[in-house]
Amino acid sequence: MTAVTLDASGLRLRSTDIADLTFVREAESAPENRAFVGQWTEAEHAACMDDADCRHLVIEDPRNGELLGYVVLQGLRDPSRAMLLRRLVVARKGRGAGPRAVEAVIRHCFDDCGLHRLWLEVREDNPAARRIYERFGFVTEGRQRESVKVGESYVDTLWMSMLENEYAARSRSASKIAPRWSDLR
Structure with missing residues (x-):
């Protein structure tokens, strides 16, 4: 798989290494994220990392290499140019890593990968994540x-998406999306 690094002020998304999987598993199993x-097992994460249709990225602080979370994208080979934001997990909350990672993923998917559609599933009982996704369009x-x-009850899942024409319209408005981060290296 081709290594990917996306840099931004105070945030870096890079291809996950095997050595990162302990952190990834701890992040997803933390009480605030587990719900x-x-x-996934370490083997499932490793399989995703080796899958040419997936992109498994860690979110890190470029100043000190501290891992803040991880992202999984699926659909790199989709002939319809649609990609699933399968996972976005932030372990170090309160630093703005979640919204900045969402923005970096959006820009990467549309500007670098030439997508037509980026989509995701979010549980209805996760209003913080829904607000972030809505804020970005x-x-x-x-x-x-x-x-x-969930426990003894059931929760609805919402499908959310952004199309390339919606992204293009929003990216023309400086008030909607911050200035472009550095290009894919």
Whole structure:
């Protein structure tokens, strides 16, 4: 798999290394994340890292290399030019890493990968994530009713997406998306 690094002021997304998987597993199993993220084994993460259709990235602070979270994208080979933002997990909350990672992913997908559509699933009971996605222009396009069992009850999952023409319209407005981060290296 081709290594990827996306740099921005105070944030870097880079291809996940095997050595990062302990952090990745700890981040997804942390109590504040576990409720919203399926639990993968180290082998499942490693398989994703080796899959030519996926991009597994860690979010890090470029000043000191501290790992802040991780991202999984799926659909690099999709003939319809649609990619799934499968996971975005932030372990070090309160630093703005989540919104900045969402923005970096959006720019990478549309500017660098030439996507037509970026989509994701978010649980209805995760309003913080929904607000971030909406702020960056994702539109709710569907609902899977009672699709995830949580304890003794079920929760709806929302499908959200952004199309390339929506991204282009938003990126023309400096007030909607911050100035462009450095290009893909």
